[in-house]
Amino acid sequence: MSSTSVNQHTTISHERRSTRSLTSKSSSESTRSTSSTRGRRRSASPRVSFSSSKLSPEPSGVQNITRKVIRKLEGLGHVDVIEVDENDNDSNEEKEREDSEMGEVAQSLLNGHGNGIASIKASEQSKAVQTKKNGEKKKIDWEIPRKLLHSSIGFFTIYLYLSQGSPRNVIIVLWSSLCIIVPADILRLRSPRFEKIYERALGFLMRESEKHTTNGVIWYILGVNFALTFYPLDVATVAILILSWADTAASTIGRAWGSLTPRLPSRILGLPLAPRKSLAGFLAASFTGAAIALGFWGWLAPIRQQASDVSWRWAEGVTLRGAQSGFGGWIGLGVIALVAGLVSGVAEALDLGSLDDNLTLPIISGGCLLGFFKLLTMVSSWLA
Known part of the structure; x- marks a missing residue:
């Protein structure tokens, strides 16, 4: 066998080994990436709890409650969203649960529950109407x-x-x-x-x-x-x-x-x-x-x-x-x-x-x- 053919054979073998090494390395990295992705899940969303509280008749009480609600709502903006494998059943269930919780929060805010935002507005409107009624005199027909x-x-x-x-x-x-x-x-x-x-x-x-x-x-x-x-x-x-x-x-x-x-x-x-x-x-x-x-x-x-x-x-x-x-x-x-x-x-x-x-x-x-x-x-x- 000539030296040329031996060199060619050696080069081909070396290329095959390199290819196999790269393939194995790529496969290992892919596996690690997948495992890492599956291992990383959506971080738990902060849960906002609402509790009824008696409103202070003073304006400062209403302002303090409003500030607390705003701070809790601002906390929702710090949630880290990470892509999750769609085929993962656990992550889907968790996502549905989180969506349900967020829906309840929104519904509570709309209905005026929680810290009583709507109750505050209704109370203020009621006081305004009552003040108007007390302030205005009923017109008398003296005939x-x-x-x-x-x-x-x-x-x-x-x-x-x-x-x-x-x-x-x-x-x-x-x-x-x-x-x-x-x-x-x-x-x-x-x-x-x-x-x-x-x-x-x-x-x-x-x-x-x-x-x-x-x-x-x-x-x-x-x-x-x-x-x-x-x-x-x-x-x-x-x-x-x-x-x-x-x-x-x-x-x-x-x-x-x-x-x-x-x-x-x-x-x-x-x-x-x-x-x-x-x-x-x-x-x-x-x-x-x-x-x-x-x-x-x-x-x-x-x-x-x-x-x-x-x-x-x-x-x-x-x-x-x-x-x-x-x-x-x-x-x-x-x-x-x-x-x-x-x-x-x-x-x-x-x-x-x-x-x-x-x-x-x-x-x-x-x-x-x-x-x-x-x-x-x-x-x-x-x-x-």
């Missing part, structure tokens, strides 16, 4: 045009009483006015076109609740006519004044200061009272009714020239049907004023269902006063 008309009737009544006006003529005028008002009111409720015209002219005198029911003026006239027809003139006059002034005082004072006093009970001595009415309105009606009785029988009634039809006189006391009860002077007048005040407050506060107080107030107040005068006459006759 000034209606109240002026209501009160003016009382002054007109006093004028008719002192000027020797005939009750019969007043009754005729009121019944005649009803012949116009009632058909107009029926047409208003049935014709939308006429309703617009009617409310444009007289709507400022109506309450919102009366725009779809019977006008309160009708009940007012019926109550006044009943008092003038069935009661003595002085009792009827006082009943109309109670309707005109005590009802107005109760409504005005009740709207202004009713929220500062308790509501009336639903019943007193079996009498149904309107729970929407306040103690302030009741007291206003009572004081006004007492003042009306005190001023009328103590001052106005003696001014009338024909004083023979007065039910109570300063010297004789109650003089119904010519009988004298003897309850005269300041004692008698004070007792009558006290009864008139109590009757005015209760009659104004009564809840009689759908009956309008413009109808019931003069009827009840006048009837109670007339009954009290009769009671004094009976007591006087027994004592005599």
Whole structure:
């Protein structure tokens, strides 16, 4: 064999050995890399735990809690992410568990659990709304045009009483006015076109609740006519004044200061009272009714020239049907004023269902006063 072929053979053998060595080395490195990769797993993510805590009412408490939450969330940014073999079942399970934990964290933050971020916001919003409610005053509808008309009737009544006006003529005028008002009111409720015209002219005198029911003026006239027809003139006059002034005082004072006093009970001595009415309105009606009785029988009634039809006189006391009860002077007048005040407050506060107080107030107040005068006459006759 020649030296050339021997050298070639030696070179080939040497190359094969080099190749095998490189292959073995590459395989060993690959194996080590794979083992190292499998051995290295995703580092455990920091677990963020949330616990409910009572919030401090001070702003600093809210700020401290917010800082703690931010620090914990910032810790999530330091998680080392390392590629893991997709075929490794353990790493897949761990990844799913971590994803589940992260989902729970996100859901907790969204729902406002944990440190109560949403609760803080809800609490702050609730406080803001409450502050706004307390700060703003409720707008009061004073019904000034209606109240002026209501009160003016009382002054007109006093004028008719002192000027020797005939009750019969007043009754005729009121019944005649009803012949116009009632058909107009029926047409208003049935014709939308006429309703617009009617409310444009007289709507400022109506309450919102009366725009779809019977006008309160009708009940007012019926109550006044009943008092003038069935009661003595002085009792009827006082009943109309109670309707005109005590009802107005109760409504005005009740709207202004009713929220500062308790509501009336639903019943007193079996009498149904309107729970929407306040103690302030009741007291206003009572004081006004007492003042009306005190001023009328103590001052106005003696001014009338024909004083023979007065039910109570300063010297004789109650003089119904010519009988004298003897309850005269300041004692008698004070007792009558006290009864008139109590009757005015209760009659104004009564809840009689759908009956309008413009109808019931003069009827009840006048009837109670007339009954009290009769009671004094009976007591006087027994004592005599």
